[in-house]
Amino acid sequence: MSNIEQTAANVEFDQPQRADESSASSDKPGLTIGRHGLLALSWLAPVALVIIWELLARAGWLSPQVLPAPSKVIQTAIRLVTTDNLLGDLGISLLRAAAGFAIGGSVGFTLGILVGFSRIAEAAIDRSIQMIRAIPFIASLPLVIVWLGVGEAEKIFLVALGVTFPIYINTTLGIRQVDPKLVELGRVQGLSSLQLILRIVLPGALPSILTGIRYALATAWLALVVAETIGAQSGIGFLAMDAREFLRTDVIVLTIVIYALIGVAADAIARLLERRLLAWHPNYGAAR
């Protein structure tokens, strides 16, 4: 009796939700699983992998020296946060990345604007920039160490170097790709040169610039890992190198996981920026 009542109540309660789902999946006909089901399915494989890893480690198939169990890594993380200075090291790494990104991003954006708007600037500096860009920026690390020593300046410089080029290239590209018909319209409406740049050229170049920022976030992170691996006295990379000395595989795995998580977070921030700033764009905008 009470069972039947409960079912009836459930059906009524479920109805609005079901209506929601059918409208959500109506975009793509033929889907039977629904959006939440697909989300759950996409998480199935990674979760299963972690569980298998844990089981293998506990069964003794994986030596803790080779790959410690996920639970052990989590314990290590908690211990390092409470007794050691994991958060401090994380903060230092983030600060280095942010400083390098700010410097490299400003340089790349400024040069990109110059070259995007001026054929003369393009002729004067574009070839040089393309030549420097051909060098894998990590290959310049020994030279950078000779110039700046092993310190903060060297690390920030390397990050900035990695960030400059994706921002530069995508800024010039974005400016070049702005629809000339819209620029012409701006002239017809009587916009000044500055208004033309602010209201038509830069908004039109924004999708490309944001793509550059997303690439730059990835290279910034890569540059930081490399820079911190060599002669750091603090930061996540220092933690990893220090752990290597003492064969602390759990700490090494933890630092790798932290690098990965921060990479994911940076990408999420870039995507959020795209969704916010490009709400008008049919390929990015979430809201109508």
Next chain:
Amino acid sequence: MTFHVSPLHVSPPLSSSTIPSPAVVVSHLRRAYGSRVVIENLNLRIERGEFVALLGESGCGKTTLLRALAGLDPIQGGRIVAPRRPAVVFQEHRLLPWGNLWRNVSLGLQHPDARERAGAALAEVGLGDRLDDWPRNLSGGQAQRVALARALVQQPELLLLDEPFAALDALTRIRMHELVRVLVASHRPGVLLVTHDVDEAIALADRILVMRDGRIAFEHRTKADASTPIARADLLAELGVLASPLPA
């Protein structure tokens, strides 16, 4: 009522209007791309409140003339005298996808109450409730109405229309014709409509010009006896569509 008026006084009599003033005067215009001359010794005068349609085959120079009047291209000879900067509606709506409708309409408007003015202009084209909507939510006809509002909010004395209805479906085009007729009657700019549609020219214009080889080859005043068969056949003959022109 017939129109026996000199070329200087072609605008229809209005109780409020006094002496007609030209929206644009073109004299001895020459326009060339390199060595290829597109427009040679062209003279044209459009009064405020006068609706002029410009017909012609593709490549006859009619869009070149419009772009010269808009100040988009340099001219190689002659003079264009217009009291103020003309407003232009292009074949494509050219709305900025990153601006909502009122920002699009007020583009280039130097006014503290730009939003109110844009709202009033949008209301005139029947989109007064869509100020904060985005261009991508508009149909082709709606987008072209916004482009029209953007042109009229500048209160132009000369309105240049470059085949603005060519990309619209037949029914929407008829509605746009009606809208343009109403808007031009209330704002009274001089209008130059470049089109390849003879019926559109007859439906809208006070005066129809046919351009050929960079000159104005034919002129017809249509206000009094609109869409007479002879006028239509004449125009088609001038455009080279009919083999021989009917006797006028």
